[in-house]
Amino acid sequence: MSSTDRCLPKTPSIARIVSNQHLSGGIYRALLRMADDWGPSLPGQFVQVECPPREAFAMWRPFSISRFRAERHELELVYGVVGLRTLRLSELTAGEELCLIGPLGRGFEAVSGRRPILIGGGRGIAPMIGLAERWRESLPDGRILYGARSRDLLIPIDDPPYAVWLATEDGSAGFKGNVIELLEAAIARREIDPATIALYACGPNRMLAALSVWAESRGVPCLVSLETHFGCGVGICAGCAVPVRPRDGEDAFARYRFACVEGPVMDGTRVEWEGVAE
């Protein structure tokens, strides 16, 4: 672990909502104005957010950082309404405030010498766009593969830093199929050479599992941003354990890694996916 990929904040932060916009389906985008000294952050890192209503006790919720515009002190979170707390979050309006801790965890780092293929499933596309913006200059030949169930669940992408290849499961937009089939098709057309690429992915665990299995069989590096049940987000509860195959020489007891501090970005080819909740 390098010193840059895990930056623990010193205190919780107050974030003021600039906008909180519905994108599609149950997906929203919150733009938050942070304190002047907040950040920096890496795509793939997350924030732990106190979702409304404020109570004496409620678990905070982890959200992937889609973007952080340091010059404007603006943090962007793209999130899905999956329960009561995210529903309440979606009802907040400009000017209201949230308490959060972050940036937390390990973000994406480029595998050197490999062409980046960024893969986003559903709302998981948002951090991949942020990552592409970051790598646009240094790794200009990247591609984005964007998978969604159908056209009406797509999130608009303005000015994508890399070319975006789209796949929908029902074929209502772009390629008909999933992102792995899209990837295979690109390889068949020789637009992608598996010997020279690395995969970076965010999305449903089911997609990450399938991608990781595919990547391992092809010998392709595959970094995924995992979602699991987080109790604290800062490494004190041991709740967000992800089973990982130990490397030779590593202790068997080290099988469970904490997604919050040893992730959420992990080597997908080492994760024991059958032990990860969907």
Place this chain on the structure above:
Amino acid sequence: MSAERPPEERVIDLGVELGPVRLPNPVLVASGTFGYGNEAVDLTRVRALGGIVTKTVTLEPRSGNAAPRLHETPSGMINSIGLQNVGIERFIAVKLPELLALGVPIIVSIGGRRVEEFQEVARRLEETSGIAALEINVSCPNVKEGGLEFCQNPASAAAVIEGVRQVTRLALWAKLSPNTSSIGTLARACEEAGADGLTAVNTFVALAVDIHSRAPIIPSGTGGLSGPAIRPIALAKAREVVRHTKLPVIGVGGIASAADALEFLIIGARAVQVGTASFPRPWLAAEVVDGIGRFLREEGETTLAELIGSYRDPRA
């Protein structure tokens, strides 16, 4: 008449003695809810704490239970971590020196499947220096190989305490399970076996079911319920323990504010532990310390001792 300082400036010594253990104040963080103890120091004023109880350490490393290990419930959560830890050898070599450097009393929680395992862990810790006390986890509901037996049965809990007492001079706190028919009997058994303090209580056995798959949400089945949902029951259990023993009691269960902690102190707990509430707010225990001091000043109390056990028990 001497000029009194206004109440807001009066400094009240929050120091507390629990048998052989002296703490700078009565607020600790509970085992398993603050990592080993130094993971979240950037998020709190760690030096403000009365003490840190480490996650439970066992003889051999343990990988812990399958995921998901947590499930949020109204005002609480069910957990089944399974005592994931690095084992005593690595704990002593790597973690303990880091913890002792924090400058806060360190209480090491120890666990095991058999009396001999508890003894061996205690023996290794006896050889170190700087530990304030051992908290003996005879009550983890999530370790199936014998742990449950310890928690329900006063005789087996006492056997563990007695066995550990033989191998160490360190102060011993027994962490009691509420999942027993008489916690008073359990408390007395641990007292007679040589405990120096009693931590009351551990989590309550609890279950949540996925209505679609019809399976338990936590793969191992039941887990331990913690958080404010259990506080009033934990408080009643802690009071039972206070009534049945002369040992100092460390109250724990759902504390999420200074007022919550004060309830435990008033019913006679000499100290308290903040547990699950540290997950969303790792800085909460330090705020509880401040809140207790503020309350004492406002109430015109001059010492913490005046507050502890000031409960007006209708049964007394």
